[in-house]
Amino acid sequence: NAGVTQTPKFQVLKTGQSMTLQCAQDMNHNSMYWYRQDPGMGLRLIYYSASEGTTDKGEVPNGYNVSRLNKREFSLRLESAAPSQTSVYFCASSEALWSGGLDTQYFGPGTRLTVL
Amino acid sequence: KNEVEQSPQNLTAQEGEFITINCSYSVGISALHWLQQHPGGGIVSLFMLSSGKKKHGRLIATINIQEKHSSLHITASHPRDSAVYICAVAVGGGADGLTFGKGTHLIIQP
DSSP states (O other): OOOEEEEOSEEEEOTTOOEEEEEEESSOOSEEEEEEEOTTSOOEEEEEESSTTOOEEOSOOTTEEEEEOSSSBEEEEESSOOGGGOEEEEEEEESOSSSTTOSOOEEOOOEEEEEO | OOOEEEEOSEEEEETTOOEEEEEEESSOOSEEEEEEEOTTSOEEEEEEESSEEEEETTEEEEEETTTTEEEEEESSOOGGGOEEEEEEEEOTTSTTOOEEOOOEEEEEEO
16 A cells, blocks of 8 residues: 555745645545645644545635545645745545544655745 | 644653653643654654553653643654654544644654
8 A cells, every 4th residue: 555645745836836736545544634834833734625525624724725536635736826835745644534533644745845 | 723832842862761752732632643753754643542541662652631731752762763753632523634733853862
């Protein structure tokens, strides 16, 4: 099993450009998440999908959109990139819908995005 | 919004020392997670707990729900334990993601 995969690993954009970060998991997990990690701050939730067909905003959703394409794939789109979106982006997945939080989250390797 | 505070932010110790990393949170939770972020950036889950204590090898995690506090201990520390250790909490059903602390950067010197 590959676990959680993310593409690309690195990306440089100019302000105003758009791009989509791809995430896929092969563990048949129900829930998927997008986080961003910035220096001096903890990981912060951007969007999540509790199950196929549903998506919800997290703590920092502004400037992003998501698509839960199917049970395996959850993409994150930046429509008009801004320097404030320079960050490392992590996708994660977990198995159960209602586990009371007692459910391992599996993380992808991350995408390092720079917006100039 | 749940605030998650970790201490210390940075910790340097000698090989073999007993390490303690602390985590406190502000509101009730359904579970607490400890994760490890390797120098290369990958993040792995170490523990999930809602009460009591868990042990895995040289790592021990404890939680006190009444005091809203958790500790991660590393016994007989080794340079390969050098990493960032992150505390995160889940509220409610848990399908809506985790709230993370800023992490503790641990360096174990030979």
